[in-house]
Amino acid sequence: MLDPKQRPLDFRELLTQEQEFLRVLIRTIGVPASDVLDVLQDANLYLIENQEKYILETNFRAWAAQVVRYRSLNYFRSKKRRPMVNLSEEALDLIAGEMAIRFEDNNTRLQGLSYCLTKLSDDQRKLLEDVYRHGHSIKNLARLRKCSHAALRKAISRIRQALKICIETNPEI
Amino acid sequence: MLEKTQPDREFVELVQRVLNQEASLDDIAHLNTRLPIDPIALQYFVEMRMLHGALENELGSVISTEDLSSLEDRLIEFPGNYRSTTLSGLHMDNASEPLKQRLRFPLSIAAALIILSLIFIATDRILHRPAFEVVACYGSDSSSRLANGEWIRQGDTLKLASGVIEVRSPDGNSLTFQGPGDVKILNQRHLVLNSGRLWADLKGDPILIKVPRGEITDLGTTFGIDQSSPSTTRVDIFDGEVRFSEGGDSHLAVQAIKGESLTSTGATWTPEKGEADASLYTVGLRSPLAFTFAADQNEVERIESGLAFGLQWNATFTMAGSMKSKESPVEMTWAGARIYSTGASHSLEATILHTHLCGFTSPLETQQAARKVGLKNNGNGLIIQFTNIDKWLEQIGAPSYTLELYRNSGLQGGSSFFYPVSLFNGHPATSTLLGKLDSPKDNYLPADHPDGDVGAGYRLIQQFDQNLTANTLTLTTPVRKLPYRGNISGVVLRPVF
Numbered sequence: 001m002l003d004p005k006q007r008p009l010d011f012r013e014l015l016t017q018e019q020e021f022l023r024v025l026i027r028t029i030g031v032p033a034s035d036v037l038d039v040l041q042d043a044n045l046y047l048i049e050n051q052e053k054y055i056l057e058t059n060f061r062a063w064a065a066q067v068v069r070y071r072s073l074n075y076f077r078s079k080k081r082r083p084m085v086n087l088s089e090e091a092l093d094l095i096a097g098e099m100a101i102r103f104e105d106n107n108t109r110l111q112g113l114s115y116c117l118t119k120l121s122d123d124q125r126k127l128l129e130d131v132y133r134h135g136h137s138i139k140n141l142a143r144l145r146k147c148s149h150a151a152l153r154k155a156i157s158r159i160r161q162a163l164k165i166c167i168e169t170n171p172e173i
Numbered sequence: 174m175l176e177k178t179q180p181d182r183e184f185v186e187l188v189q190r191v192l193n194q195e196a197s198l199d200d201i202a203h204l205n206t207r208l209p210i211d212p213i214a215l216q217y218f219v220e221m222r223m224l225h226g227a228l229e230n231e232l233g234s235v236i237s238t239e240d241l242s243s244l245e246d247r248l249i250e251f252p253g254n255y256r257s258t259t260l261s262g263l264h265m266d267n268a269s270e271p272l273k274q275r276l277r278f279p280l281s282i283a284a285a286l287i288i289l290s291l292i293f294i295a296t297d298r299i300l301h302r303p304a305f306e307v308v309a310c311y312g313s314d315s316s317s318r319l320a321n322g323e324w325i326r327q328g329d330t331l332k333l334a335s336g337v338i339e340v341r342s343p344d345g346n347s348l349t350f351q352g353p354g355d356v357k358i359l360n361q362r363h364l365v366l367n368s369g370r371l372w373a374d375l376k377g378d379p380i381l382i383k384v385p386r387g388e389i390t391d392l393g394t395t396f397g398i399d400q401s402s403p404s405t406t407r408v409d410i411f412d413g414e415v416r417f418s419e420g421g422d423s424h425l426a427v428q429a430i431k432g433e434s435l436t437s438t439g440a441t442w443t444p445e446k447g448e449a450d451a452s453l454y455t456v457g458l459r460s461p462l463a464f465t466f467a468a469d470q471n472e473v474e475r476i477e478s479g480l481a482f483g484l485q486w487n488a489t490f491t492m493a494g495s496m497k498s499k500e501s502p503v504e505m506t507w508a509g510a511r512i513y514s515t516g517a518s519h520s521l522e523a524t525i526l527h528t529h530l531c532g533f534t535s536p537l538e539t540q541q542a543a544r545k546v547g548l549k550n551n552g553n554g555l556i557i558q559f560t561n562i563d564k565w566l567e568q569i570g571a572p573s574y575t576l577e578l579y580r581n582s583g584l585q586g587g588s589s590f591f592y593p594v595s596l597f598n599g600h601p602a603t604s605t606l607l608g609k610l611d612s613p614k615d616n617y618l619p620a621d622h623p624d625g626d627v628g629a630g631y632r633l634i635q636q637f638d639q640n641l642t643a644n645t646l647t648l649t650t651p652v653r654k655l656p657y658r659g660n661i662s663g664v665v666l667r668p669v670f
Binding site for chain 1: 185186189190192193194195201204205208209215216218219220221222223224225226227228229231232233320323
C-alpha cells in the first residue's frame with residue numbers, strides 16, 4: 001500500500017491546501033479586503049465545477065492561480081472599477097506567477113510580522129493602527145493630525161520599509 | 174545572504190501610493206509597463222502587497238486566516254456538497270442557536286440601517302462620480318487643498334485664489350485652470366467657467382464650457398479661455414476649431430480656427446476676431462519646459478504668444494542672466510559671449526532656431542561673465558544651468574526628464590561644425606559629468622525647411638539619450654574656435670511619466 005505521505009493529493013486536498021495562497025493572491029491582485037472571500041468563493045466554485053480540466057500531479061497552484069486571476073478580472077469588470085485601480089491583464093498574470101513561486105518564502109517571512117511590530121515606537125504603531133485598523137485615508141489622517149500629507153505619506157512609507165527589512169532579517173524565522 | 178530586492182526610489186514611492194490607494198492613472202500605467210520588464214520591481218511589488226495584506230490581518234478588522242472557517246458556509250452551496258469535507262475543520266455549533274434567535278431582531282434593525290446607509294452612499298456616488306483627476310498643482314491656494322491623484326467629482330466647484338491646477342479626465346481631456354477664479358464641473362463634458370483662465374487640450378470626448386457671455390463648444394481642439402475680467406470673454410484657438418455661441422435662446426454663434434482669437438466684450442455680444450495669444454495661459458503644468466534665446470523684446474513677445482514646436486517657450490534676449498520659467502520652480506541661469514541671429518523668421522519655429530547664444534573664445538572671459546550671474550565656470554565657452562528641477566518633477570508627478578537642444582551653427586554651408594555639449598549633474602566644477610551630447614556632421618535640418626533662407630546657419634535639434642533625474646543640471650561647451658561652434662538656440666526639459 002502506498003505511504004500516505006508519498007501519495008499524490010487528490011483534488012479536494014489540493015484545493016484545501018491552496019486556500020490561503022488563493023486568498024492572499026486575490027488580495028494582492030487588488031480586490032478589496034471586504035470582497036476577497038466572495039471572489040475566493042467564486043473561484044472555488046469554478047475550480048470545483050471544472051475539476052476534470054485539472055490533470056493530477058501537474059502544478060495545481062499555477063492552474064488555480066490562473067483561475068483566480070480570471071475570476072478577479074471578472075470581479076473588476078462587474079464592479080466597473082475605475083481604471084486607476086486596475087492593472088493590465090499582463091501585469092496580473094505576472095503577479096500571479098510571482099506569487100505562485102514565492103508564496104511560501106514570503107509567507108514564512110511574514111510570520112515574523114508580529115515580532116517586528118513590537119519593535120516599532122508607540123507613535124509608529126499608533127499611525128499604522130490609524131491606517132489599518134481605523135481605515136483612515138492618508139489625507140484624512142493628515143488633517144486630523146494637523147501635519148502635511150507628504151510628511152505622513154513618508155512616515156508610513158518608512159514604517160513599511162522598516163517592517164520589510166525586519167521580517168527579511170528576523171533570525172527567529 | 175539575502176537577495177537584493179529593492180528597486181529604485183521612484184518605484185518604491187509608486188508602490189507606496191498604490192498601497193495608500195493614492196495611485197494615479199499615470200502610476201498604474203507605469204506599473205503596467207514596468208512589471209513585465211523588471212523582475213526586481215515585480216518581486217518588490219508582490220512582497221509589499223503581501224506585507225500590506227498581512228498588516229490588514231494583523232492590525233485591522235478585515236478577513237483573517239481564522240475567518241476562512243466561514244468558507245464552510247459558502248461551500249455548502251457548491252455542487253458536490255463539500256460541507257461534509259470542511260476546509261478548516263471547524264463546524265457550526267448548534268448550541269448557539271438560542272443566542273442567534275435572541276439577536277435576530279436587533280441584527281435585522283442594524284442590517285436595515287446599513288442597507289439604508291449603503292443606498293444613500295450609492296446614490297451620492299452616482300450623482301458625484303469622479304470626473305477629473307488632479308495631475309499637477311503649482312502655487313495653488315484652493316479652498317479644498319487638492320493634491321495630485323485626487324479626483325474632482327461631478328457637481329464640485331474648483332475655486333482658486335491663486336496658482337494653477339491641471340486635471341485630466343479618463344478619456345484623455347486635459348484642462349489647466351489658472352486662478353484667481355472658479356469653475357464648476359457639472360460632468361466630464363460640461364463645465365461652467367465663472368472666472369479665471371482655462372487651457373483645454375482635448376483628446377477625448379468634445380466638451381461644452383459655459384461662460385458668463387455664452388457657451389464654448391470644442392470641435393476637437395486645443396484652446397484657451399480668458400475669463401479673468403467679468404465683462405469680457407476671450408477664446409484663443411491653437412488647434413482645430415471652436416464654436417462660441419451666445420447661448421440661451423439666441424442663435425448667434427461664431428466659429429474660429431487655429432491661430433485665431435474671439436473676444437466678446439461690452440454691450441454687444443458679437444465677438445471680434447484677432448490673433449491667438451498663448452502668453453495669456455499656462456499651457457499645461459505637465460508640459461515640457463522650454464527656454465530660448467531671442468533677438469529683442471519684440472521677438473520675445475512673438476515667441477511667447479505662439480506655440481513653436483507645440484511648446485510654450487520662456488524667451489530672453491540677454492547674453493547672461495537668470496530667468497524663472499512660467500508656472501514652475503525651475504530657473505535657468507546662463508552666461509555667453511553674445512546673442513546672434515541668423516536666418517529669416519518665416520515660421521515661429523525658425524524664430525526659435527535662428528537666434529542663439531554664442532560661447533566665448535577665451536576661458537577667462539567666460540569665467541568673468543559666469544561669476545557675474547553667480548555661476549562658477551572652469552573655462553568653458555558658454556554655460557547654462559537649470560536649478561530646482563526636483564520640485565518641478567514632484568509638482569507634476571514625473572520621475573525623470575529628458576533634455577533636447579535646439580542649435581544653430583551661425584554659418585552657412587560646410588564651413589562650420591557643432592561642438593558637443595557636456596551635461597553635468599550639479600555644477601561642472603564640483604560634480605559628475607553625466608555625458609556628452611555629440612553632434613552629427615550631417616543630418617541637420619534640410620534647406621527646404623520652412624525657415625531655410627539666405628543667411629540661415631546649420632540647424633540641429635538633438636536629444637540627450639537618457640532619462641535624467643539631476644536636480645541641478647549644467648550644460649557647457651568648449652571655448653569657441655572656428656570652424657567649431659557651441660551655439661545653443663533653445664533647451665527643452667521634457668518630463669517622462
